[in-house]
Amino acid sequence: MIGARLYLLQRLSALVMAPLVLGHLATMIYAVQNGLSAVEILSRTQGSILWGLFYGLFVIAVSIHAAIGLRIVLFEWGVLPVRRLDLFTWGAGLLLFFLGARAIVAVVM
Amino acid sequence: MENINRKLKVRVWRGTQGDGTFSTYEVPAQESQTILDVVTWIQQYAEPTLAYRFACRVGMCGSCAMNVNGIPRWTCRTHVQKVLEDGELEIAPLRNLPVVKDLVTDMSEFFDKWVGAEGRFHPSATRDDEIAAISPADPKRANANAAIECINCAVCYSACDTIAQNPAYFGPAALNRAWTLQNDERDTAFKSRLETISGRGGCTNCHSHQSCMTYCPNELNPTESIAGLKRMTTRSFLFGGR
Amino acid sequence: MMRYRKGDDLRIASLIHRFSGVVLAVFLPVHFYVLGLALSDAAQLDGFLKWTDLAIVKIAEAGLVLLLALHMFGGLRLLAIEFLPWSPRQKTFAAAAIAISFFVSASFFLSAV
Numbered sequence: 001m002i003g004a005r006l007y008l009l010q011r012l013s014a015l016v017m018a019p020l021v022l023g024h025l026a027t028m029i030y031a032v033q034n035g036l037s038a039v040e041i042l043s044r045t046q047g048s049i050l051w052g053l054f055y056g057l058f059v060i061a062v063s064i065h066a067a068i069g070l071r072i073v074l075f076e077w078g079v080l081p082v083r084r085l086d087l088f089t090w091g092a093g094l095l096l097f098f099l100g101a102r103a104i105v106a107v108v109m
Numbered sequence: 110m111e112n113i114n115r116k117l118k119v120r121v122w123r124g125t126q127g128d129g130t131f132s133t134y135e136v137p138a139q140e141s142q143t144i145l146d147v148v149t150w151i152q153q154y155a156e157p158t159l160a161y162r163f164a165c166r167v168g169m170c171g172s173c174a175m176n177v178n179g180i181p182r183w184t185c186r187t188h189v190q191k192v193l194e195d196g197e198l199e200i201a202p203l204r205n206l207p208v209v210k211d212l213v214t215d216m217s218e219f220f221d222k223w224v225g226a227e228g229r230f231h232p233s234a235t236r237d238d239e240i241a242a243i244s245p246a247d248p249k250r251a252n253a254n255a256a257i258e259c260i261n262c263a264v265c266y267s268a269c270d271t272i273a274q275n276p277a278y279f280g281p282a283a284l285n286r287a288w289t290l291q292n293d294e295r296d297t298a299f300k301s302r303l304e305t306i307s308g309r310g311g312c313t314n315c316h317s318h319q320s321c322m323t324y325c326p327n328e329l330n331p332t333e334s335i336a337g338l339k340r341m342t343t344r345s346f347l348f349g350g351r
Numbered sequence: 352m353m354r355y356r357k358g359d360d361l362r363i364a365s366l367i368h369r370f371s372g373v374v375l376a377v378f379l380p381v382h383f384y385v386l387g388l389a390l391s392d393a394a395q396l397d398g399f400l401k402w403t404d405l406a407i408v409k410i411a412e413a414g415l416v417l418l419l420a421l422h423m424f425g426g427l428r429l430l431a432i433e434f435l436p437w438s439p440r441q442k443t444f445a446a447a448a449i450a451i452s453f454f455v456s457a458s459f460f461l462s463a464v
Contacts, residue, residue, distance in 0.1 A: 004346045007313035007339070011433065014426050021423045025455055028416065032463040036403045038389060038396040066376040073373055076274035092376075099383035106390035179355050204355055270362065317432045319361050319441060333437040340434065 006068050006089075013065040020058045045107045052108040059100030067093030117189065119147055121159065122201040126208040131199070132156070144177050144184035144192070148200060148212065161212040168326065171262035175212050176201040181267040183260075183326040203267035205280075219263045219282070226283035227305045230290060231298035241295050253292040256285050256334045258327045265321035265331055277310040281321035281331035284312050288334035291341060307342035315339070364445040368425045371418040378415060406464075413460035420452035 002010070031040065045051045071089045074080040080088055115138040120131040134151050145163055152159040163173035168186040175184050177192050178199050189198065206214035234241065243250050265281035266272060272280050279287075287306045290296050306312050312335045321331040389396040402408050428444045438444070 002313050003309060003311070004307040004313060004342050007307075008343060008346055011343075011430060014430060018423060018427060018430075021419060025416065025420065025459070029455075029459050029462045032412075032459065036400045038393040038400060041396075041400075042389060042393060062379065066372075066379060069372050070376050073369060076271075078274075096379060096383070099380050099387065102390065103383040103386035106387045176355065270365075316365055317361075317429055318359075318365050320359060323359065323361075330437065332432070336433050336437065343434075 002068065002072060006071075009064050010068045013061040013068075016057065016061045017065060020054065020061070023054065024058070042107060046109070048108060052104065055100075055104050055108070059097060059104060063093045063096040063100060066096055117147065117193070118197045119151065120197070120199045121148070121151060121156075121212070122208075123156075123159070123211055124208075125210055129208070129211075131201075138189070142189045144175070144182065144187045144189060144198070144200065145173050147189060147198065148175075148184065159212070160210040169260060171260035174203055174262040174264045174267065174326075176203060176267065181264040181324050183262055183264065186326065203263055205267050205269065205272045206263065214263075216263060219266050219280070220261075222279045222310070223261070223283045223286060225305070225310070226279040226287045227298060227302035228283050228286040228290065229298075230293070231296050233295050233297045243294050247294075249292040249294065252337065253289040256289045256329055256331070259285060259329060260327060262326065264324050264326055268320035268324040270318050270320060271314060271316050275314055278314045279306070279310050279312075281315075281335065284315070284338055285321075285329065285331040285334040288337050291338065303341060303345055306338050307345070312338035312342060360442050361445060364425060364428075364448075367421055367449070368429070371422040371425070374418050375415070375422060409460065409463045412463065413456050416459040417452055417456035420455040421449065424448035424451050 031044070034040070045055075067089045070092055071080070071085050074088070075082070075085060116135040117138050119134045119136050121134060123129055123132045134155050136147050136150050136155075139146070145166065148159070148161050149163075152161065161173070161175070163185060164170040165172070166185045168183055171183070173184045174181055176182075176199075177184065177187060178194050178197075180192070181203055182192070184200075192198070200212065202208045202212050202214045206216060206219060209215050245251075245254070259282060261282065263282065265285075269278075269280055272278050284306060287302055291299060291302060291306075315332070315335045317332055317336070319332045322329070322333070325331065385396065385399050388399060403412065425445070425448045428441075428448050431438070431444070432441070
């Protein structure tokens, strides 16, 4: 149950994320080698404008993408009626954005 | 003929939407027998009240589509030998459409969506004008030609998982038709049709499962047509106009 | 009950895409929350991260990596359908997306243990 606008946001956010996911996968495979620790993660990310931009863009794109994706799935599964869809999409998107932004602040700043 | 005494075990849906059951019939097997032959035999010799729909018997009219062993098919051109599973057949009405009785579905919504997706030709000339000269090599004409041989059998509509979960979706046939018209030089409704097919129920609902393409008896590719409509939608949204 | 066809290859591919997307969407808030722990105190994040030494957690992580890869590579296949000229090799692309995803996930797991 989406029109042209949400469709394009969904595809555009996907396009933006494709290289970001590749970067994220590579980082994970690299970073997990010696086990995960806060010091190790924070030493890489803290104060880094590049990581801030990388994950900032990632969080924006994923908030849009996941909110629209869940909207479609929950509608097609019969969980959400049409009249609730817009409210749900905004709610899910904003929640993800808020939590994601908080996470970035925590590990980058 | 060697298999003259062989019988097919055929389960046929009897009843209406949500209120029916399969009845089993033994049908004599014959060479080059089609599913429609089997259904006709049952009605003629075993179950005179069996309701089913057909007209041309040669794969042109699109009336006789049914679910055969779980797969939507044009029954007049489907050979029993090709779809038999352990000597058995299960014949049911098409999915995604209300059942009127037995094997007959109410195809109103299928045709309503055809019209709803602006599947009508809006001519730019009258019968008194010269016939438009359009080169068969024109890329747009090639697009239209590739998708034009639809017989409205609703096999794709029945195969589509998206319609099953999103009943407002126009479905493959209607959108495929809209795609041919969007590529027709002589049509005047490009803009209004684009608005319709990119709105609710439009092409953006398609998930590209490609069941329409897999099962289309005329080997059309509605998924490709719908992808073309998605690109038209994208272009128009980003850049406006044509 | 009437039965309908089951198990078309590309239908399975679409179910994988849907399932992986939903799981990732549910996982994301948790992921963000855990990283957010570092906001108040890095030790709190460490307290959580020590769980990741457990084998079972590593397997779960590899599973999430697999889902992320499946969703992205499968999604690229869908974007190609919608924005590139049609290719008749759809099942090959779907199979390739799944194969690459397992490779990525296995690389992660081997790197984690």
